[in-house]
Amino acid sequence: YPPAPRGHSSPFAPLECFVGEVISSAILGVAVFAINDKSNAAPGDVAAPFAVASVVLAINLSWGTLSGSSLNPARDVGPRIFTWLAGYGSEVWTADGNYFWIPLLAPVIGVVAGSALYCIFIENMHPIAPLIPELQDHDGILGQSQEHSVHRDSDGPKQPNTHKPTVSELQSSVHELLGGKARAVTPLPTAC
Incomplete structure (x- = not known):
C-alpha cells in the first residue's frame, strides 16, 4: 500500500503534509551529503549505508505520522499503480483530498533544497587545505593532485610537510x- 497521511479533517492538511515531506526530504538530502563528504569525518564505505539507514529510520519515526513519510516518489507511485490495477478504481488517485501529488513533488523539491543548502552553507565553507596534515594523502589534499590544489598563502608550489x-x-x-x-x-x- 502507498503511504497515506494521518486521518484529520483540517483544511490545511494537504499543506501540512506537503511541508512535512519537503522538510523531511531536505533533512535526508543534507544528511546524505554530510555522510558522504570526504572533508568531514566520513564514516567510510562500510558504515555509510548504516548511517543513511539510521537517518531514514529517524525521519520515518519522527515525520511518518504526519504524511506517511514517502521520501521517494517511487515509494508512493508503485503501490498506487498496483492498487489501481488490482481493482481499487480511481479512488487510489483521489483519496485523502487528492494526496497522490504530494509524494510525487515534495520529496524532489526537498532533496534539491536540502542538497543546495548543504552545498551553499557547509561544503563551500570547508577550508582549502586541511588543518591536520594527516588528512593529506599521497595524491595531495584529500584526493586532489598537487598541481590542482590551491594554497591561499603561497606564490608557487609548496613543499610537502613531513x-x-x-x-x-x-x-x-x-x-x-x-x-x-x-x-x-x-x-x-x-x-x-
Whole structure:
C-alpha cells in the first residue's frame, strides 16, 4: 500500500503534509551529503549505508505520522499503480483530498533544497587545505593532485610537510584556532 497521511479533517492538511515531506526530504538530502563528504569525518564505505539507514529510520519515526513519510516518489507511485490495477478504481488517485501529488513533488523539491543548502552553507565553507596534515594523502589534499590544489598563502608550489605533529601540538593548534589559550592536557591511560 502507498503511504497515506494521518486521518484529520483540517483544511490545511494537504499543506501540512506537503511541508512535512519537503522538510523531511531536505533533512535526508543534507544528511546524505554530510555522510558522504570526504572533508568531514566520513564514516567510510562500510558504515555509510548504516548511517543513511539510521537517518531514514529517524525521519520515518519522527515525520511518518504526519504524511506517511514517502521520501521517494517511487515509494508512493508503485503501490498506487498496483492498487489501481488490482481493482481499487480511481479512488487510489483521489483519496485523502487528492494526496497522490504530494509524494510525487515534495520529496524532489526537498532533496534539491536540502542538497543546495548543504552545498551553499557547509561544503563551500570547508577550508582549502586541511588543518591536520594527516588528512593529506599521497595524491595531495584529500584526493586532489598537487598541481590542482590551491594554497591561499603561497606564490608557487609548496613543499610537502613531513613533520608529524604530536597530539599535544594538535590540541594546542585547535585551542588557538578556537580563540582559547592552549592548556596542558594529560594523556588518557592506555590499556596496553
